Amino acid sequence: MRAPFEGRLMNTVCIDSRYIADRPSGIGEVVQGLIDFVPALAPDTHFVLLRNPRRRTPLCTADNVTEIIVPQAANGPSTMWWLPQAVDLSRIDLFHAPANIMPARLAMPCVTTIHDVMWLTNPAWCRSGTRGLIDRAFYSHGIRRALKSAAAITTVSAASAAEIARISPSAAARTFITPSGVSARFRPTPGSYERLASLGLPPSRRYVLTVGQYAPYKNHEGAIRAFALACADMPDIDLILVQRMGRRAQALLVLANELGLQGRVRLLQGVAMDDLIALYCNAQALLHPSFCEGFGNPLVEAMACGCPVVTSDVSAMPEVTGGAALTASPYDPSALGIQLRRTLTDARLADTMRQRGFARAARLNWQQFAAGHLEVYRRVLANA
Structure with missing residues (x-):
């Protein structure tokens, strides 16, 4: 120095x-x-x-x-x-x-x-x-x-x-x-199931991922509602929220129970970087329904890891994902749920989203x- x-x-x-x-x-x-x-x-x-x-x-x-x-x-x-x-x-x-x-x-x-x-x-x-x-x-x-x-x-x-x-x-x-x-650390990482197990996530359960602090603009309530509409008849898939949890974050679990999602919504905090990468790499989709973002780092991190993205059609999110994601209004959980369900049920579409996501992330x-x-x-x- x-x-x-x-x-x-x-x-x-x-x-x-x-x-x-x-x-x-x-x-x-x-x-x-x-x-x-x-x-x-x-x-x-x-x-x-x-x-x-x-x-x-x-x-x-x-x-x-x-x-x-x-x-x-x-x-x-x-x-x-x-x-x-x-x-x-x-x-x-x-x-x-x-x-x-x-x-x-x-x-x-x-x-x-x-x-x-x-x-x-x-x-x-x-x-x-x-x-x-x-x-x-x-x-x-x-x-x-x-x-x-x-x-x-x-x-x-x-x-x-x-x-x-x-x-x-x-x-x-x-x-x-x-x-x-996006850092080069965010890339597909094989053999990360042990890290998921350390977070209490069994390999038999698929999951949708939401990442971000618990703040109103992140619209985590909307994520839970959209997930409930998309996955009510898909009992083998969960919603995992990785967040810096405020005092009222437990209200999300109350909402999940009211929507019939008992035991299917999990909150994780204090996740290490390598664990976050493993979560991206093994998720079925990132659900990111923010009302506003300056950029939205999880969008690019997920795409770089090969995770399909469903996000909002407002603010910076269409710009950042550059045509690689499915988008819908963050004010309409039903529309978000439809896009999430398409991602989860159409393997060809999901693969196309992954390839487009890789290409978009490589440009940032x-x-x-x-x-x-x-x-x-x-x-x-x-x-x-």
Whole structure:
């Protein structure tokens, strides 16, 4: 690792990498994809990575990278209002805030990645209750600062870029689309039944998979309703939900019981990456009926593993799946159920979806994502 700021002949770019911690995170996966490739693409640039103390190992071992451990939360008040007081940024030429909010009091240009604008357009989809009201004020403030003041905005889909332009026309010219990628770890993996058994999944049971945190916009209730309509007469198939479960996630099991699915809906949390890959590889389908997504990492992860995808026909999901998935309205469980049943009962269709999914996933990679961000960095630095 090079000495920090040695020589000061390089431009110095700081990337806030604190979302990479001890549990899976969509934003964490995006940041990891960026820092895995951008230092090698820009050997003439020095990168400073802000690191979460819960991350015990280096984020990157490239010679042009320095890491600084910052204990304050990536999405907390210190980051929002006092980050320059929490960490010395005096020698930074450009700051990249990759998690929707733009910190205040930055002396250098800032690139902010806005994954979606749900906190502005549909805050009830993000989180409900008192905590939801607090988060709405917090994220709305940080996003609006980025829309107004960021030197550049990157976003992960054309759908999100269109929403940004609709909300803030003045931000449209500063917005650049850098589609997310998928790690090479996500690929067909034979012989993974032992991992499934360790999760309590017997090989005699087929299953449909739903992956994502338990938040209203993920529409997990809709997934259960669609599954019930599609599979009521298919008792050998279950629905597995992999999620970071909130306190009210058990309500999903109550709904499942009301729909006659006793014992056929399972909730898994804290799933290791290798276990998640095994789940994708052996699932009959991924059911992903979100109301909105900035991108939707599980869509591409599933396709890369050869798992057919049934998803929503709104927001970024048709764009991300690129014709490889079956789609339906997330507001219509019956329509979703019809598409899911087609996938489960038509082997030729399912195989076609797998092959198209492989092809689509192959076109989305983190190196291109990093190269897109590097182009934005250079544009901003040239205009600074």
